[in-house]
Amino acid sequence: MKLIIGGKAQGKLAFAKTLLPGAEVVDSGSWKETCREADASGERGASDDGKAGSRQVIVNRLHLIIRAELTEGRTPEEILRELLRFADERGACLFICDEIGNGIVPMDVFERTWREQTGRILCGIAARADAVWRVYCGIPQQIK
Amino acid sequence: MAFAETLQRAEFSVSRGRPAMVQERRPLLTELVIGGSGSGKSAYAEQEVLAAGCGSVYYLATMRVLDEEMEKKVARHRNMRAGRGWLTLEQPVDIGKAADVIGCASSVPGQAEAAGRIRGDGSAVLLECLSNLVANEMFRGAQVLAEDAVARNIVSGIRRLRACTACLVIVTNAVFSDGTAYDEGTEAYIRALGRINQEISGMADRVTEVVAGIPVRLK
Numbered sequence: 001m002k003l004i005i006g007g008k009a010q011g012k013l014a015f016a017k018t019l020l021p022g023a024e025v026v027d028s029g030s031w032k033e034t035c036r037e038a039d040a041s042g043e044r045g046a047s048d049d050g051k052a053g054s055r056q057v058i059v060n061r062l063h064l065i066i067r068a069e070l071t072e073g074r075t076p077e078e079i080l081r082e083l084l085r086f087a088d089e090r091g092a093c094l095f096i097c098d099e100i101g102n103g104i105v106p107m108d109v110f111e112r113t114w115r116e117q118t119g120r121i122l123c124g125i126a127a128r129a130d131a132v133w134r135v136y137c138g139i140p141q142q143i144k
Numbered sequence: 145m146a147f148a149e150t151l152q153r154a155e156f157s158v159s160r161g162r163p164a165m166v167q168e169r170r171p172l173l174t175e176l177v178i179g180g181s182g183s184g185k186s187a188y189a190e191q192e193v194l195a196a197g198c199g200s201v202y203y204l205a206t207m208r209v210l211d212e213e214m215e216k217k218v219a220r221h222r223n224m225r226a227g228r229g230w231l232t233l234e235q236p237v238d239i240g241k242a243a244d245v246i247g248c249a250s251s252v253p254g255q256a257e258a259a260g261r262i263r264g265d266g267s268a269v270l271l272e273c274l275s276n277l278v279a280n281e282m283f284r285g286a287q288v289l290a291e292d293a294v295a296r297n298i299v300s301g302i303r304r305l306r307a308c309t310a311c312l313v314i315v316t317n318a319v320f321s322d323g324t325a326y327d328e329g330t331e332a333y334i335r336a337l338g339r340i341n342q343e344i345s346g347m348a349d350r351v352t353e354v355v356a357g358i359p360v361r362l363k
Contacts, residue, residue, distance in 0.1 A: 007320025009338025063323070102180075103322025115323050137178060137316075137351055138342030139362045 001087040002094040003125050003132045004140075011138035012096050016058050020094055023056035029064035031079075035086065057090050062097035066118050070110075076117040080124045087128075097122055099134075174306050175313045175350040178341065184357035186221065189270055189313045194228065196311035198268035203232045204242055204305075206276040221272075236280045239271070240301030243308050268311035274298070274344075275317035278337045288329050291336035299343045306347070314348075316341050 002019065006012045013025070024041040026034045038057045059065070062083075069079045087093035101115045126132045132144035175192055179185035193201060203225060209215055222232075235242045246267050271277075281294045306312050320338060325331070345351045351363035 007318070007338070009335045010320060011338075011342045098323070099321040100323025101321070102318075103324060111323075118323075136353065136362060137176065137345040139345055139351055141362065 001084075001125070001129045002092075003122070003129045004094065004096045004135060005099050005122060005132070006135035007099050007102075010135045012135045013058070013060055014138075015133065015135050015140045016060075016094055016096055020056045020058055020092055023058045023092065023094065025058045025060060027060040029061050030068055031065050031082070034059055034065060038086070038090070055090070056092040056094075058094045058096065059086075060096045062095045063100055063118050066097075066121055067114050070114055070117060076121055079117075080121050083121070083125060084128060095125060173311045173313075173350065174344075174348045175311075175352060176341065176344050176348045177313060177315045177352050177354060178318055179354035180318045183318075183354045185315055185354040186272060187224065187357070188352070188354045188359050189272065189315045190225065192313050193268045193270040193311060196268040198310050199266035200246075200268070201228075201230050202242075202246060202267060202269045203230045204239070204269055204271040205232055205234050206236050206239070206271070206273060206280065208236045208276070208280060236276070237284075238301065239277055239298060240304040242269075243301075243304040246305070246308055267309045269305060269309045269313070271302075271305070271312065271314045273315035273317060274340060275319065275337060278333060278340065282333055282336060283329070288332070291332045291339070294336045295339045295343070298340050302344060303347075314344060316344075318353075 004012050004016055017023075017025070024038065026037045028034055028037060038059075041055055041057070066079060070076075074082075083095070087095075097118070101119045106112050106115070126144060129144065131142060133140045133142050135141075173192075173196060175189075177185050177189045177192070179188075205218075207214060207218065209218055225232075233242050233245055246269065277298060278294060281297060282289050282291070302312075302314065316337070319334060326334070345363060348363065350361065353360045353362055
């Protein structure tokens with residue numbers, strides 16, 4: 001499992017594609033859709049290696065997925081567990097997530113919770129990931 | 145080294161025009177400097193430009209002064225540069241046009257690049273900063289220009305500048321990580337700035353993030 005973080009519009013996806021050139025890019029912003037698309041791509045790849053879900057997957061915009069899951073009442077622990085399970089079942093899984101916690105802490109409870117819990121989920125993914133990059137101005141820095 | 149001395153040195157090398165002098169110069173430098181508000185990126189960028197030891201040192205100002213707060217900001221920055229021989233050019237839009245004032249070998253980008261990079265004519269330029277420039281280009285009165293056109297125009301202007309300077313330091317702003325979903329105009333602005341940063345970092349010799357006044361080298 002790999003993780004790429006960075007601000008908006010920094011070139012994260014372009015860098016991810018250089019790491020996993022053959023990977024399916026899932027960019028739906030919804031977890032249900034992400035699982036559906038990743039499974040469909042796994043089935044399409046089944047004739048190559050006989051194993052569903054063993055293909056490489058890049059999950060883009062994880063921050064939006066986390067936002068949607070929190071909106072539906074999932075706890076951060078459940079979200080993290082689900083993300084790690086998803087990654088474990090794939091041949092290679094790369095998560096891309098915007099850094100969203102570097103502004104004024106919002107007054108709104110949900111906006112505040114989203115930023116904090118996204119940060120904590122990223123800590124959980126980073127702890128388990130074999131490599132983590134931060135992309136800034138198109139420049140990848142490997143931080144783990 | 146005192147500024148007057150560096151000026152003399154540069155004039156000496158230009159007047160003699162010996163190829164050897166070109167080799168003795170510090171290598172041509174393009175640097176992108178990024179940091180948050182109050183990070184110390186301006187002070188660092190100014191040091192970098194002065195350290196190049198060039199004959200002419202230009203400050204390329206992009207801010208449109210609209211109110212008292214902006215006047216104060218400009219005054220603070222002017223004081224920081226006072227007495228160090230800066231030539232200030234106001235260029236809130238069409239940044240490439242500053243190359244005409246600084247003096248380029250050619251206005252054709254490809255030729256200028258080739259001629260200028262070899263000639264290295266002794267000018268150092270501090271462009272401050274891209275966030276203002278992108279805003280000025282994009283939001284002209286009620287009109288909002290497309291992000292593609294804005295990015296193309298600015299990047300090609302910077303290529304022109306790069307071609308006629310020995311040292312070009314460009315300051316940009318970190319506005320990408322606050323998690324806020326803005327209106328479409330602002331989102332387009334953020335995407336344009338992000339893309340321009342990436343293109344400039346690609347052509348730059350150095351990319352530096354300034355954090356609490358500390359320069360962290362990214363490239």
